[in-house]
Amino acid sequence: MSAAESAAPPSDDSGPSVEELVRHAQGGDGAAFNQLVRRYAGRVTRLVARFVRSEADLAEVAQDVFVKAHRGLGSFRAESPFEHWLLRIATRRCHDYLRAQYRRRWFTSFDHLQDQGFEPATSAAEETDPRLPALRAAVRRLRPDDRTVITLLELEEHSVREVAALTGWTESKVKVRAHRARRALRRDLESFNPPPL
Amino acid sequence: MKDPDQELDSLMARLRAEPPPAAVARVAQELSVHVAARVEAGDAGLLWFWRWSAVLGTATMAILGWAGGAALEASHQLVTLADPAVWLLNLSL
Numbered sequence: 001m002s003a004a005e006s007a008a009p010p011s012d013d014s015g016p017s018v019e020e021l022v023r024h025a026q027g028g029d030g031a032a033f034n035q036l037v038r039r040y041a042g043r044v045t046r047l048v049a050r051f052v053r054s055e056a057d058l059a060e061v062a063q064d065v066f067v068k069a070h071r072g073l074g075s076f077r078a079e080s081p082f083e084h085w086l087l088r089i090a091t092r093r094c095h096d097y098l099r100a101q102y103r104r105r106w107f108t109s110f111d112h113l114q115d116q117g118f119e120p121a122t123s124a125a126e127e128t129d130p131r132l133p134a135l136r137a138a139v140r141r142l143r144p145d146d147r148t149v150i151t152l153l154e155l156e157e158h159s160v161r162e163v164a165a166l167t168g169w170t171e172s173k174v175k176v177r178a179h180r181a182r183r184a185l186r187r188d189l190e191s192f193n194p195p196p197l
Numbered sequence: 198m199k200d201p202d203q204e205l206d207s208l209m210a211r212l213r214a215e216p217p218p219a220a221v222a223r224v225a226q227e228l229s230v231h232v233a234a235r236v237e238a239g240d241a242g243l244l245w246f247w248r249w250s251a252v253l254g255t256a257t258m259a260i261l262g263w264a265g266g267a268a269l270e271a272s273h274q275l276v277t278l279a280d281p282a283v284w285l286l287n288l289s290l
Contacts (some may be wrong), residue, residue: 030233030236030237033236034229034232034233037228037229037232037233038228038229041225041226041228041229042221042222042225044228045221045224045225045228046217046221046225049217049218049220049221055218055220055223055224058220058221058224059224059227059228059231062224062225062228063228063231063232063235066228066232067232067235067236067239070232070236070239071239129208129211131208132208132211132212135205135208135209135212136212139212154209154212154213155209155212155213157213182202182205185205186201186202186205189201189204189205189208190201
C-alpha cells in the first residue's frame, strides 16, 4: 500500500475489527455498516476531494461511494482487504463523475470551475509559486482517464499495478494514460508565463 | 535550465504535500449520518416498490380474470345464439 495510506490510518479504529464489522454488516447489521462508514469516511473523502470541484459534489460523491458499497456488500468475498474494495468503488465513482463533468465541459467553462473555490487549505502566503495553481488547473483540464491515472499515481502515490486494480484497466493502459497526462502537463507548464512580481 | 520532467515531479510533490481542503473534514464528519439516511430511504423505497408491485399485480390479475370470464361468457352466449338448433327450438315454441 502507498505511503499516503499508511500515513493516514482510518479513523475510529477502536472496537471490533473490520472483518467482524463487514461480516455483521453483510448480515444486515446497520450499526456495523455505520461504524465502517465512520472508519473509512476520512480516507474516502480525501480521495474523492482530489477529483471533485465543489463541497456539494464532494458530499454527494462520497455518500454515493458508501451507498454503492452497502448495496454491493453481498458480493464482497473478502479475497482482498475491505479498504481496497471500497477504494475501487470510490475510484470508479470518481471516474464516472469526471466523465460526466467532461461531457458537460461545453456548457461550463473551466474559468467558472476555478471560481468554485474548492482548493487545498493553503493560505495565500504559502502559495508563493504561481506554477502551483497553474498545475492544478492543468490537471483539471486533463481527459477523465488521464486525470484519474495521474491523480492516483502521482498524488495518491499508488503503483501502476494498484492503479490497474483500482480502475479495472490493464497495466499497459495505465502506463499509456500516465505518459499522455505527463506530456500534457509538461506542455501546459512550459507555456505558462508567470505574471511579473 | 531545469529538466521539465524533474520540474513536473517537484511540483507534483508539492501538490501531494498540500493539506486537503477544509471541506474534507466537514464532509467526513457528517458522512455517516447522510449515508445512513440514504440507505434507510433506499430500503424504504424498495419496500414501497415491492408492496405496490404486489398490490398492482393482484389488482391486474383480478381485472384480467374478470374480463376473461366475461369474454368467455359472452362468446358462449354468441355460440348459443348462432346455433341453428336453438333457433329452431325458439321458433317452434
